[in-house]
Amino acid sequence: AQKVTQAQTEISVVEKEDVTLDCVYETRDTTYYLFWYKQPPSGELVFLIRRNSFDEQNEISGRYSWNFQKSTSSFNFTITASQVVDSAVYFCAGLDSNYQLIWGAGTKLIIKP
Amino acid sequence: NAGVTQTPKFQVLKTGQSMTLQCAQDMNHEYMSWYRQDPGMGLRLIHYSVGAGITDQGEVPNGYNVSRSTTEDFPLRLLSAAPSQTSVYFCASSYSASGNTIYFGEGSWLTVV
Numbered sequence: 362a363q364k365v366t367q368a369q370t371e372i373s374v375v376e377k378e379d380v381t382l383d384c385v386y387e388t389r390d391t392t393y394y395l396f397w398y399k400q401p402p403s404g405e406l407v408f409l410i411r412r413n414s415f416d417e418q419n420e421i422s423g424r425y426s427w428n429f430q431k432s433t434s435s436f437n438f439t440i441t442a443s444q445v446v447d448s449a450v451y452f453c454a455g456l457d458s459n460y461q462l463i464w465g466a467g468t469k470l471i472i473k474p
Numbered sequence: 475n476a477g478v479t480q481t482p483k484f485q486v487l488k489t490g491q492s493m494t495l496q497c498a499q500d501m502n503h504e505y506m507s508w509y510r511q512d513p514g515m516g517l518r519l520i521h522y523s524v525g526a527g528i529t530d531q532g533e534v535p536n537g538y539n540v541s542r543s544t545t546e547d548f549p550l551r552l553l554s555a556a557p558s559q560t561s562v563y564f565c566a567s568s569y570s571a572s573g574n575t576i577y578f579g580e581g582s583w584l585t586v587v
Contacts (some may be wrong), residue, residue, distance in 0.1 A: 404579065404581050405578070442563030460522060461522070461533070462507070462509075462566075
């Protein structure tokens with residue numbers, strides 16, 4: 362069965378520090394998609410990125426970057442120069458070949474001013 | 475552009491009552507799904523649909539029914555509410571099941587007393 366592990370339950374850093382959120386996706390599928398979502402205190406789910414398992418190129422979007430390594434099944438998310446507005450719960454999720462989106466437990470990120 | 479609309483946003487039920495959470499999307503998406511999110515956990519898939527007239531069970535389907543009579547609507551029915559169904563419910567849709575961006579509604583907070 363598929364499993365998404367976000368080992369970091371909570372991370373607290375001071376503003377402007379860089380922070381990396383870890384995600385490991387275990388699956389027997391060779392083709393899958395990985396996602397990151399942000400859930401701010403208001404509760405909505407904000408889409409951040411979708412990555413196909415065949416694409417191992419790193420991706421950068423402003424202060425956000427993602428590193429996908431298929432060999433280790435890791436899809437890590439880095440925020441550079443963190444800001445207070447980045448405080449949220451971040452979820453990693455994997456979409457398997459049965460169209461089921463499996464979610465990690467989330468990492469609560471606290472950015473202190 | 476409304477996106478994914480869920481109603482109601484908040485609901486309190488008594489044990490044994492039934493109710494329907496409504497979900498509608500205006501993006502002509504084929505794939506729709508319902509998730510529940512319990513405190514400190516990621517989302518878990520309840521039911522999903524890959525198109526009108528087609529539904530299937532997810533990870534935690536017991537106590538819930540769905541139907542998909544139109545592309546736009548995907549209601550979730552609680553047959554006989556139990557306190558264990560106290561949760562936040564999210565409806566989601568995407569163009570297809572194969573990894574397109576998944577859009578979420580704002581969530582429905584359900585409390586069963």
